[in-house]
Structure formats: C-alpha cells, structure tokens
Amino acid sequence: MDIQLKRGLLEVCVLAAIKSEDSYGYKIIKDMKPYIPLSESTLYTILKRLESANMLTVRTAEHDGRLRKYYHITGAGQKRIEDFKNQWNEILSIYQFVTKEDERNG
Amino acid sequence: MDIQLKRGLLEVCVLAAIKSEDSYGYKIIKDMKPYIPLSESTLYTILKRLESANMLTVRTAEHDGRLRKYYHITGAGQKRIEDFKNQWNEILSIYQFVTKEDERNG
DNA sequence: GCATTATACCTCGTGTTATGATGTATTTCA
DNA sequence: TGAAATACATCATAACACGAGGTATAATGC
Numbered sequence: 001m002d003i004q005l006k007r008g009l010l011e012v013c014v015l016a017a018i019k020s021e022d023s024y025g026y027k028i029i030k031d032m033k034p035y036i037p038l039s040e041s042t043l044y045t046i047l048k049r050l051e052s053a054n055m056l057t058v059r060t061a062e063h064d065g066r067l068r069k070y071y072h073i074t075g076a077g078q079k080r081i082e083d084f085k086n087q088w089n090e091i092l093s094i095y096q097f098v099t100k101e102d103e104r105n106g
Numbered sequence: 107m108d109i110q111l112k113r114g115l116l117e118v119c120v121l122a123a124i125k126s127e128d129s130y131g132y133k134i135i136k137d138m139k140p141y142i143p144l145s146e147s148t149l150y151t152i153l154k155r156l157e158s159a160n161m162l163t164v165r166t167a168e169h170d171g172r173l174r175k176y177y178h179i180t181g182a183g184q185k186r187i188e189d190f191k192n193q194w195n196e197i198l199s200i201y202q203f204v205t206k207e208d209e210r211n212g
Numbered sequence: 213g214c215a216t217t218a219t220a221c222c223t224c225g226t227g228t229t230a231t232g233a234t235g236t237a238t239t240t241c242a
Numbered sequence: 243t244g245a246a247a248t249a250c251a252t253c254a255t256a257a258c259a260c261g262a263g264g265t266a267t268a269a270t271g272c
Contacts, residue, residue, distance in 0.1 A: 005114025016204040098122040
C-alpha cells in the first residue's frame with residue numbers, strides 16, 4: 001500500500017482495532033496486518049498521539065508475568081471513526097474523478 | 107477533508123486533472139476544487155515532484171499575453187493512476203474493517 | 213483615472229508524521 | 243543454550259501540505 005495513502009487510514013484503523021474490545025500493542029499489529037501492516041514504532045507513535053487527543057485511555061495489566069498496556073476507545077475516538085465514515089462519500093467522488101473515462105485514450 | 111487522508115489522494119488527483127487534456131496550474135486548482143481544494147503552494151510542490159518522477163512533462167505557451175505552463179501526463183503518470191485503481195480493493199477492505207459491526211455497542 | 217479582483221506563476225519555513233534503527237526484558241521452544 | 247516470540251519504548255530522519263510572502267498582467271467596477 002502506498003505510504004501516503006496509508007497516512008489517512010492508519011489512525012482510524014488503530015481505533016477500529018480497539019473499538020469492539022480493549023486491545024494492546026502487539027495484538028493490534030497482528031489484527032491490522034491483513035489490512036495495513038505497520039511497524040511497532042509507527043503504532044506506538046500513533047497510540048501516543050491518540051492518547052494525547054483523548055481518543056483512547058490506557059490501563060496497565062499483568063498477563064502471564066508480563067505487563068500489557070490495554071487501550072480503550074473513548075467517545076472522541078468513536079467520533080473520529082464516525083467522521084471517517086462521513087468522509088467516505090467524498091473519497092468515493094474523488095475515486096470517480098480519478099477513474100472517469102479518459103477521452104484522450106478511451 | 108482530513109489532511110492525512112488528502113495526502114494519498116492529492117498526487118493522483120493532479121494526474122487525473124491532466125489525463126484527458128493538458129492543463130495548467132490555475133485551471134488544475136479550479137478543476138480539483140469540488141473534489142479536493144488545494145492551495146497554490148501545495149499544487150506547485152506536487153507538480154515539481156511529479157515532473158522529477160517523470161510522471162508529467164511541461165511546456166510553456168503564451169495565452170492572451172500571459173505565459174502558461176501546460177502539463178502533459180506521461181506513461182509513468184498513467185501507470186500511477188492504474189496503481190491507484192489497483193489499490194482500491196485494499197482501501198475497500200480497510201473501510202470494511204473500520205466500519206464493521208461493533209459488538210461492544212452494536 | 214484608480215482600485216480591486218482574477219489570472220498565473222514561484223519560494224521558503226514550519227509542523228506533522230511514518231519508519232528504520234536501536235534498546236530493554238520476559239517466556240517459550242528446539 | 244540460543245533463537246524466536248511476546249511486549250514495551252525512544253530517537254533521528256525524510257517526506258510532505260500549507261501558510262505567508264513575492265512578482266506580474268488583464269479585467270472589472272466605481
């Protein structure tokens with residue numbers, strides 16, 4: 001996937017990865033991998049950003065003797081997903097603009 | 107439209123704006139405005155980038171006593187549009203990932 | 213005649229962001 | 243015993259959109 005195109009989707013995908021159930025870094029990466037592969041450094045940057053924006057909250061819990069940080073989506077985070085959905089029509093119209101019949105060669 | 111989301115679409119849109127007919131800066135901005143508004147500084151940055159990547163060629167012509175720089179799409183530019191089209195299915199699957207039923211609240 | 217707007221181009225500095233490289237520490241499995 | 247998986251984190255870098263600013267001519271309004 002094109003890096004630039006990824007940019008607009010990454011944040012929302014991370015939120016989507018925790019919206020049904022609280023999750024943690026390593027699992028988020030595995031869940032997103034089939035859709036958008038991302039590195040750990042990228043994910044933790046995004047998680048920090050989303051936390052600063054109050055789109056998620058963090059809670060540390062022990063699991064098999066290892067610490068995990070569980071991320072929980074907030075109302076603002078859910079709104080972020082809704083905003084993305086609302087932009088979808090704009091994206092579709094852009095897709096049509098890009099793919100519409102080319103008179104020069106068509 | 108979300109700035110980050112714009113990033114992946116701007117370049118392809120500029121190429122789409124010149125694919126049927128050679129065009130020039132001012133007109134490209136007006137043509138794109140209904141889909142993605144962009145500033146002149148952004149456009150000229152992108153045009154330079156696309157020229158460096160051999161995705162378009164430039165030709166200067168006089169029009170009503172004013173100089174215009176006409177941009178012409180190349181094969182590489184057309185391929186860039188094709189690549190975008192080919193990524194569309196990935197974007198759709200991401201959209202579904204983001205919008206799929208939320209068991210926590212749904 | 214004069215001011216404003218539209219047309220048409222360009223550069224520079226800045227802030228945001230994705231990512232590779234790197235580091236720490238534990239558990240599991242060969 | 244040593245490699246891989248799990249799980250977290252930071253830093254430097256490069257790409258990029260954009261506001262602010264600059265130059266110049268044509269058209270329009272008063």
